Amino acid sequence: MLRGISKSFDGAPVLRRITLDLHEGVVAILGPNGAGKTTLMRILATVLAPDEGALECNDLQGEAALAATRSQVGYLPQSLELPQHLTPRGLLSYVTSLKRLVVSDEAAMQLLAELGLETVANQPLGQLSDGQRRLAAVAQAFLGRPSLILLDEFSAGLDVAEREAVYRLINAVKPGSLVVVTSNLPAEVGKIAQTLVVLRDGELRFAGNAADLVRQAQGMVWEACLPENEANSTMERYRLSRLRQVNGGVSVRMVGAAPELADARPVEPTLEDAYLLLMGNALKR
């Protein structure tokens, strides 16, 4: 539970009075770069203290909340350079000592196997691909089956199969667990998250389920076919969510008020349309 969290760096506000009630399930924090996602994750992970507001955990506050959070958190920071000489197995062994747990070698190997790392479990991380290193970093967050798992941009550098492996791991967390992921790709998190939290310029713009977010965009999404020579002017006037070459022109998908285009027709919004609409001009920066 986050109550009225604010954070500034060198006087520049990064988070403004964020209040969130997070219980269980998969929560995705969405927002463009610089929206405050990573700062919020670092506060949730107790790595960073907020300037204002408080973090509560199991109705505990202050130091007790910090200790309670740390005893049940698995955390993947956004940028993590792992010691290159460690093996994935060695990394899990090291993190086991940090988490003060007793995790058998079989359980650690099982975790690596779930992420497809069993064949490279004893190879130094420096010899692995970026994706495999990221997966090893993901694995350490799931070590000991924590009940609070924080994954900051977990999919960075992962290919489709590797992402699917992480999705499976997320879906298999024990009941009552809370998984918080950050992303700036709504289509990705739409597959796994029950709750979406959208940040923009450090402010909370939406918190709820994907269907509610999509509903907000009802009647605000349009498609039209245009001659190729009109595409550029349309891109400047309207916020496009998709642009595709079709026979003899371009098909455009727009979000916002009804466009002044002859054959524009309303269409069912997707999560990406709704996100684009909510972000307004923030994504154009």
Add this chain to the structure above:
Amino acid sequence: MNDESGQKYPAKPDDFPEMEAWERDMADVLKKSEPPPLAPEKMEALLATLRPMVAARREESTPNLSKTAGRMDFGEFIRLVRGQASLLERPFWMVMGLIMAGNLALLASNILQPLITTLFLALPLVGGISIVYSLHGSRGGMWEIEQASPAGLQRIFASRLTLMFVLQLLLALPVLVSYGAQAGVLVLARMVLAWLAPTVALSGMILFLFSYWGEWPSVGITVLVWGSLILFGASRAGFIGFAEMVLARIVFNPLLPLLAVLGLAAGLAFGALGLRRLASGRSSWS
């Protein structure tokens, strides 16, 4: 949902009243009936099958909060120290091994034995630089995982310092034992002070400097300070065979106990300040 014939399946369990009644009857029968007695060997086989499953489930269950949030016992601390050792890269172990081999080789050689004192005078510097090196593992975001862990940065730093202290002690031990055996306990005690105080003082200083300016400035300043002191002593000793003279002056200085206490206190104070700054996340690496 439709099957191939187009017939619509009932969608809810309520649409099967007969089935519900049958399930209720079956449940009543099962509740009333007693399970047949199981032969001991079958019971044992069943338990043998179930035990690993129960153990695996237990392992997967929520970590014990009271354990992970409470005091750390000695065994856990040793595991933490072992974890820190795994972060040290091969070149570090090679350098430590070389120093140790050099130590032993010089002690074994009658001709080169005087050089051992030069090595001994360099050990506090090796100790300080090792401390900075041991912080390598926390770079690149690892410190975030460490800080978010139940162990916490302070315990992790404590385990790192413990590991480094033990390694430095191992490096100094051959010389201390050798000289102690030759010159007696009093000289041994003075030599321990002559090694321990500068090691702690330089380690504290380097930690403090590291917390503000990072690796190279902290190492550079520490090398400069200790190097200048040794050169000063060497210049007074006339440079030839200076190490033995310097060491003798340190060990037999009447003010050694007082200077050692001051060195230890300053090292611990600077070290504590540096560690506090590192643990608060306001340091140069974060």
